[in-house]
Amino acid sequence: MNTSKQISQWRIVAASICGTSHSKNQQLCQDAHHWQVLANNVLLVAAADGAGSAKLGKVGSMIAVETAIEHLAMQEIGGFVLANDHLLQNLLTDALLVARKAIESEADAGKNQPQDLATTLILMIATPQMVAVAQIGDGLAVAKNSTDNLIALTIPSSGEYINETTFLTSPDALETAQIKVWREEIVNVGVLTDGLQMLALNMIVGEPHKPFFFPLFEFVANAEDRILAKEHLVRFLSSEKITQRTDDDLTLVLAAFGNS
Numbered sequence: 001m002n003t004s005k006q007i008s009q010w011r012i013v014a015a016s017i018c019g020t021s022h023s024k025n026q027q028l029c030q031d032a033h034h035w036q037v038l039a040n041n042v043l044l045v046a047a048a049d050g051a052g053s054a055k056l057g058k059v060g061s062m063i064a065v066e067t068a069i070e071h072l073a074m075q076e077i078g079g080f081v082l083a084n085d086h087l088l089q090n091l092l093t094d095a096l097l098v099a100r101k102a103i104e105s106e107a108d109a110g111k112n113q114p115q116d117l118a119t120t121l122i123l124m125i126a127t128p129q130m131v132a133v134a135q136i137g138d139g140l141a142v143a144k145n146s147t148d149n150l151i152a153l154t155i156p157s158s159g160e161y162i163n164e165t166t167f168l169t170s171p172d173a174l175e176t177a178q179i180k181v182w183r184e185e186i187v188n189v190g191v192l193t194d195g196l197q198m199l200a201l202n203m204i205v206g207e208p209h210k211p212f213f214f215p216l217f218e219f220v221a222n223a224e225d226r227i228l229a230k231e232h233l234v235r236f237l238s239s240e241k242i243t244q245r246t247d248d249d250l251t252l253v254l255a256a257f258g259n260s
Helices: 020-024 057-073 085-109 194-200 210-221 226-238
Strands: 008-017 031-038 042-049 121-127 130-136 140-145 150-152 178-182 186-192 250-259
Touching: 008 031, 008 042, 008 210, 008 226, 031 057, 031 250, 042 057, 042 186, 042 250, 057 085, 057 121, 085 121, 085 130, 085 178, 121 140, 121 186, 130 140, 130 186, 140 194, 140 210, 150 210, 186 194, 186 210, 194 210, 194 250, 210 226, 210 250, 226 250
Parallel strands: none
Antiparallel strands: 008 250, 031 042, 042 121, 121 130, 130 178, 140 150, 140 186, 186 250
16 A cells, blocks of 8 residues: 555465476465455464375365464454463464364365365464464464574474474374474564475474575665565576576565565
8 A cells, every 4th residue: 555654564464376396286275375454563474385195286276275364364363462472372372273174074065084184284463572382283483573683493304204394184283293483572473384494494404595585675665666576576487597506385474574
């Protein structure tokens, strides 16, 4: 929305694109994302990666992100809730449960098994003063504060074998969920699926890669035209610089808080 009055708000640029391996095999992108900004600068973000081995992984990821954001958007996320870590954790856990139940209902309606719609799920609630996340499976959620301190709010959750992870439909999904609340002056947040995690995370020390995130955060902070910015992000994710490092589906959600 264009306005002559300067207001503080979130700028968000997000995209999910099909990996080169899926494109070659004429497969659908299994990733999905969804976001919404509520009153009082409360930002909701969801990203999911449908299992490549699941015949309806794309359906699962789409249901997960849309159901979770819809559920969170209907809650009263006011100052009392935002100030209470326990209430935030319960809010995110409930959203995970609601998303899982929606997948189970869709599977039942189509006479499929829930694992046929297997997907990871990352949820985020962010304000200029804090960020809370919940994650089941791999992928990554990060935040940057006003002093350029960049932290991994979550880390990829891998199983015993390479490329193995926990899914929202897994029996132990909720028990293995990563849930974190970080209270700082938040300037940027980012969420990505596992296709980008090798580029975005130093896996040895478990720290986000600043040369990956900082230029992207600057890009979104200056993104005045959301449609054009998304086109730029899609081109970046489709570039040889990225595709020569990963052939997986890619989702990246970037947000910057500041004056506009």
